[in-house]
Amino acid sequence: MALSRVDLGHGIGLRTRHFERFLAERPPVDWVEAISENFMAAGGRPLAVLEKVRRDVPVALHGVSLSIGSVDPLSERYLGALEALVRRIQPALVTDHLCWGSHRGRYLHDLLPLPYTEEALDHVARRVGRVQDRLGRQILLENPSSYVAFRDSTMAEWEFLAELSRRADCGILLDVNNVFVSARNFGFDPIRYLDGIPRDRVGQFHLAGHSDRGTWLLDSHGEPVPAPVWDLYREALRRFGPAPALVEWDDRIPALETVVAESRRAAAIEAEELAPALRRAAP
Amino acid sequence: MTLAETQALFAELVRRGPEADPAGLEACLAGTPGLPAAERVGIYAGMYLGRQVEALREEFPRLAGLLGEERFLALCRAYLSEHPSEHHDIGQLGRELAGFLRREPDPHRPDLADLAELEWTRSLAFGAAEAEAAGPEAFAGLAPEAFAAARIRLAPSLHLLHLGSGAASLWSALEAGEEPGPPLPAPTAVAVWRSGHRVLHAALGKDEARALAAALAGEPVERICAAFAGDPEPAAAAHAALSSWIEEGWVSRVEGGGTGGGEA
Numbered sequence: 001m002a003l004s005r006v007d008l009g010h011g012i013g014l015r016t017r018h019f020e021r022f023l024a025e026r027p028p029v030d031w032v033e034a035i036s037e038n039f040m041a042a043g044g045r046p047l048a049v050l051e052k053v054r055r056d057v058p059v060a061l062h063g064v065s066l067s068i069g070s071v072d073p074l075s076e077r078y079l080g081a082l083e084a085l086v087r088r089i090q091p092a093l094v095t096d097h098l099c100w101g102s103h104r105g106r107y108l109h110d111l112l113p114l115p116y117t118e119e120a121l122d123h124v125a126r127r128v129g130r131v132q133d134r135l136g137r138q139i140l141l142e143n144p145s146s147y148v149a150f151r152d153s154t155m156a157e158w159e160f161l162a163e164l165s166r167r168a169d170c171g172i173l174l175d176v177n178n179v180f181v182s183a184r185n186f187g188f189d190p191i192r193y194l195d196g197i198p199r200d201r202v203g204q205f206h207l208a209g210h211s212d213r214g215t216w217l218l219d220s221h222g223e224p225v226p227a228p229v230w231d232l233y234r235e236a237l238r239r240f241g242p243a244p245a246l247v248e249w250d251d252r253i254p255a256l257e258t259v260v261a262e263s264r265r266a267a268a269i270e271a272e273e274l275a276p277a278l279r280r281a282a283p
Numbered sequence: 284m285t286l287a288e289t290q291a292l293f294a295e296l297v298r299r300g301p302e303a304d305p306a307g308l309e310a311c312l313a314g315t316p317g318l319p320a321a322e323r324v325g326i327y328a329g330m331y332l333g334r335q336v337e338a339l340r341e342e343f344p345r346l347a348g349l350l351g352e353e354r355f356l357a358l359c360r361a362y363l364s365e366h367p368s369e370h371h372d373i374g375q376l377g378r379e380l381a382g383f384l385r386r387e388p389d390p391h392r393p394d395l396a397d398l399a400e401l402e403w404t405r406s407l408a409f410g411a412a413e414a415e416a417a418g419p420e421a422f423a424g425l426a427p428e429a430f431a432a433a434r435i436r437l438a439p440s441l442h443l444l445h446l447g448s449g450a451a452s453l454w455s456a457l458e459a460g461e462e463p464g465p466p467l468p469a470p471t472a473v474a475v476w477r478s479g480h481r482v483l484h485a486a487l488g489k490d491e492a493r494a495l496a497a498a499l500a501g502e503p504v505e506r507i508c509a510a511f512a513g514d515p516e517p518a519a520a521a522h523a524a525l526s527s528w529i530e531e532g533w534v535s536r537v538e539g540g541g542t543g544g545g546e547a
Contacts, residue, residue, distance in 0.1 A: 020480040037372045043439075044411040045477075065371035071287040078371045103294040107368040109329065109334050109376075112293060119286050148323035149313045153286055187315065215318045216326070 003171040003201050004138060006092050008058050008244035010267040015249075019049050020255045026056060027260045030267075031092065033246050035157060036063040039089075040081040050089060058063040060093035060244065061085060062173075064221055065107060066131065068141065069100035069114045069124050077135030079134055086135055090100065093204055093244065098124070099136045108211055115150035116160040121167070140171035140203045143193075145178040145210075145219035147185055157182065158196030171203035174240070176224070176233045177248075181210050181217045194235035194239055205245040207233055225262060230269060237273040245270065284311060293327075298367075300328045334459045335363055335376060342377040343402045345457040346395060361387070374410075377403055397450035404442045405482045411440035416532035422525070429539045431505035435528075436535045440477035442486075443495050445470070451486050480533055490514060491524050498528075501518040513518045 009030030011159075014022065016038070026180060032053055039046050039061075050059065065078060099111040114120045132138055143161055155163075165172050174197060183190040207230075209223035225233075225247060233245075248260040284292070292307050301321040305353055314320030340347045344448065347355045366379045381403055384396035425433055448468040456463045474491030477483040487495065487538045494510035508521040528534050 036373065040372065041410060042412045045408060045413050045440075048413045062466060071290050075371065080372075095389070100290060102371075103290055105369060105373055106372075108294065108297055109368060109373045110297070110330055110332055112290075112297070112327065115286065115289055117286070123286060131417075147326045151311060151313050152289070165425075185318070216323075228449065 001045065002090055003165075003203050005148060005171075005203050006058075007242055007245065008060075008092055010263045010270070011057075011060070011244060013062075013248055013250070014050065014053060014059075014257045014264045015253055016046070017253055018259075019046075021256045023052060025256070027256055029057065029260060029263055031058040031060065032274060032283070033060045033062045033248075035098075036061045036082060036085060036091075036094075040085055040271065044242045047085075047088070052078070053150055054089055058090065058092040059089050060095060061089065061091040063094075063096035064111065065095060065109075066096040067100050067102040067107075068096060068127050068131070069098065069112075069120065070102050070253075071100075072102050072105065074127055074130060075102070079131065083135060086137075086222070093140060093173075094135060094137060095142060095171075095204065097144050098141045098157075098164070099144045107281060113144060113146040113150070114157045114160075114232060116153040117150075118154065118171045120178075121160060125164055125168040126168050128164070132168070132170065138170055140173040141165075142173035142175050142206065143178050143182075145175070145181040145185075145217075146221040147216060149186060156188075156193075156196065160202070162196055162198050165198060165201040166175050170201075172197060172201045173204040173206060174202045174236060174243075175206035175208070177208040177229050178204065178219055180229050180232055181219045184217045191235060194236055197240075199240055202236075202240040202243055203242055205236060206248055207245060207262075208248040220251055221248050225265075230265075233266070233269060234273050237270055242270055242274055285493045293324075296324045297331045299478075301325050305511045332360070332363075335359065335368070335373070338373045338376050339380070340468055342374070342406050343380065345454050346398050346402060347394070348457055349398070349453075349463060358384075368402040374406075377406075384390055392466050394448035394450055394453060397446040397448045398453055400444060400446065401450050401454055401473065401475070401484065404444055405484065408440040408442060408475050408477045408482045411438075411477060414438050414440075417529060417534045417536050419526070419529055421529065421534060421537040425537065425539055431503065432539075433504045434501055434505065435507065435525075436538060437498055437528075438476060438533050438535050440475075440482075441499070441533050442475045443492065444473045444475065445492075446473055451484060454484070474533075476531065476533060483531075490520065494521070494524055495528075 011031035011033055012029050014034045039050050039130045054108040097111045101108050101110055101112055167276055179190045207225045208221045208227055210217045211220040245266045249259050292311055295303050296308055301324040308324055312320040314323055333463055339359050362380055362383050368376055381396050381400035384399050389395050447470055448466055451473045453463050472487045473484050474487055490511045494507045497507045511520040513515040514520040
């Protein structure tokens, strides 16, 4: 099967500190992304806010705790909560990360890297299948930013992700900043990464800022998207075409208009990059 | 190594730092001359603690401010080693902190547990379900003979705390950037609730706290009003309290007492 792609436009993350202004002002964004775990409490106020927002714009549910790569059994509690949230919100996209974050029932609250081996590929593909069967829809997995590699890895991350998307019939949420960060941290060319990702599997883009720690980059989400990441986004657009794009801002979250402005910048860049292609395609 | 072995080792290194198993680390993980594997693992170990400390700071900002960086970090380390996260939502991380502080009290500030309980309750109020607030007509809709048996349904965000110290005053001092006073035993009842997007709390008198406890337990209005029996003017005191509850948006609805009563 192919990935069911939706073109939502350009969104922002729905963050607690913006709830009040978001509801009052309805900022000019095409869609919002909600961190799934923050809205799972049945009957809570965050869910009520999300339902109000959902009446106006599409929503993508973005998880951080599915722990798809963990050797722990998939959490029934988590899947049940996610399934209920999906039923209630009817999101345009359901996404999480190619990582693991729990071990022996304890959550490490991080997006930990996997060794890119056949064993891990089989394991993750089977679990993605189970999640998709449970939700009755495709999910998208995001490439994490990473800081360490495993000696046992037999393939590059992009090869693993590409094969996983084919084997499990899932989509890819391509985080452009994470490609940039990992490329710097491991010394590979980010263009090689983009070239290794199947064109028809990319269903969403993430953009974000990072911070330079001297010998490595931290995927910090606390600053504007830097120029090299915008440049890489242009490269991604040329390869994968338009896909819903979101600017993430999770640390030192600025005023709503600042985040909205970054999102509009992504829209403008998409228009610049894709307009020539559209002109060429026109009769 | 199998995937299971790899994750067991990595989890250990993240929780306890690269020094937990240097040989295993070198055998399993690859670095570069500019950034050796141990330093790379250290990034994850630092983020493991840092992310959880930040999550706790977000839920307990006044406690963190009172303790200062070093003592708050020490508290988080001790707490997390006894209460590693077992919930997928990092926002649930602090739910045992007040209890932990009661079991392991700070000798200089025994009121820290109360402050933590107040902050955690404020967080619960912030996330509680929304409900329409009833207006003064809620009681007017009742037939006079149904008044005594009517029951008050309160806003889901409303909580009543019984604290052993003046943690509410301590919170206010910290909020205002004032130097906090010394901890003193001061049994206080505190109501915590949300108004619009703001979380508020207020200390209650003994009678009103008893009345609110009765209302939260679903007792009928006559039992709620009985809390003011010791007041020189019990009817006026009960009326003033119930009116203020309506005014603050604590009351979602009043359910009739069976004979002629109705929902307002």
